[in-house]
Amino acid sequence: MAKYNIATIYGDGIGPEVARSSVRVLKNALGSDALHFEELPGGAEHYVDSGEVLPEDTFTACRDMDAILHGAAGLPGVTYEDGTEVGNDLHLLLRFKLDLYANMRPVKLLKGVTSPLAAFRDGGAIDYIIVRENTEGLYASRGAGVVLRGEIASDSLIVTRKGTERVARFALNVARKRNGAPRDGVSRLTVCDKANILRSFAFFRGICDEVSTDFPDVEIDYAYADAMTVHLVKKPDFYDVIVAENMFGDIISDLGAVTVGGMGVSPSGEIGDNHALFQGAHGSAPDIAGQDGASPVATILSSALMLDWLGERHDDTNLVEGANRIRNAVNAVLSAGEFIPRDLGGSARCSEMTEAICRALD
The missing domain is CATH 3.40.718.10 (Isopropylmalate Dehydrogenase)
Known part of the structure; x- marks a missing residue:
């Protein structure tokens, strides 16, 4: 079985929570041997600590690995002198340096979502x-x-x-x-x-x-x-x-x-000829960070897009099948109605949604 290296930047706010959820779902869908996740620093908080939003080592890893999975970036008040936000520069720098010229944003009404x-x-x-x-x-x-x-x-x-x-x-x-x-x-x-x-x-x-x-x-x-x-x-x-x-x-x-249903169920992929970055379309939502209250659905669906891209690029049907299994599991959980994230009017925590999607995969 082929193994793919995934540059993983958790970032700021709810980024680490939703990205870790996605990593867990990916491992559940494909097994622990198909993907290797390399955790890398970057984002607004890293900028505050180091003066770099995208360290050179992080960029090099993103350039050389098979794909990039990103949580979210940005913190209130962390801006450059011209007033623009520092956090945005993480994926903007990757976008321009890696020539990720097509931003793909699926808009799909899922079962169980009003x-x-x-x-x-x-x-x-x-x-x-x-x-x-x-x-x-x-x-x-x-x-x-x-x-x-x-x-x-x-x-x-x-x-x-x-x-x-x-x-x-x-x-x-x-x-x-x-x-x-x-x-x-x-x-x-x-x-x-x-x-x-x-x-x-x-x-x-x-x-x-x-x-x-x-x-x-x-x-x-x-x-x-x-x-x-x-x-x-x-x-x-x-x-x-x-x-x-x-x-x-x-x-x-x-x-x-x-x-x-909102940004919490909206995936995205930034794709070029040789590189691609995947993240939920939402922001870092620092007001709910660390409370286990974020919805991981958008990032999980973005990780399915990542498998689609990798599977097509490497002619690997195992990845494409894994992507479909993840989407089916998300649909199954939402349509059952027992676990609905807070942004969709429910009360399920990030960890509960992750567990439910993993159970649906099993």
Whole structure:
């Protein structure tokens, strides 16, 4: 059996709790010999202690190991002189240094979870993936914006042909592998932009169009970002895969998460050609850290995404089967209704959810 080395950064706040839960579930799903977890320092608390948010040894391990599993990073008041948060730099540095250009955010209504959308209450009624371009767009200006004499501030939005082509191709490949949108079963890529206003987004749309000609089996669709916030509430079952610029993708993925129960059940993967990082879409929630009150579901589902990626990359069906077993176990626990995390209206602690998911795997 192949063995994979996982760079594991627990981070801040609830990060250590949810990451340890995920490690336990992964070992339960695959056995203790399939994955080796290397615990590495990093995050806002480490910055306070050492002056480094991402130590060089941690980066080297992340670069050289098979995948990265991250809990969460960030603490209130731990900021740089320009006011930006230190914790965010952990995964941002990894994102840019390792060229993790596609942020994949599945939005799926799980069995046993009540959507705030009255028309979509059944598990699977909402099931789409947002692919967010992860290294360009407005976020490319991080650390490089200009503030003039305390009167004018500016950041640049960057869209390149290379960056757009590869994220569009990534998103179209994701659509090709899925079963289509819940409403009609059509494999569909929706391009989310503001092509009616800004040349950069018209350029983004045009390149997505060009790449889509290589995927005649995937329908191409368009939505302006402001209209998308309406569509994801009114007709979420129409969507299969959505591709968007960095900032727009960030915003609509949080909106999508709320429609399926919130950030506590929302996984994410930051994926490049040779490296990938997986973490729950939520933050570090320091106000509940150390209380065993966090939901581990998002990070556990992110670890399943990690197995999908590793399994496909290494043609290892054992990992893909393990990922499916983890998702099935999460669904089984939530649909049974005995153990529901606090963020979904229940009272189950992080440790109780972890135990219940492990039992479901057994």
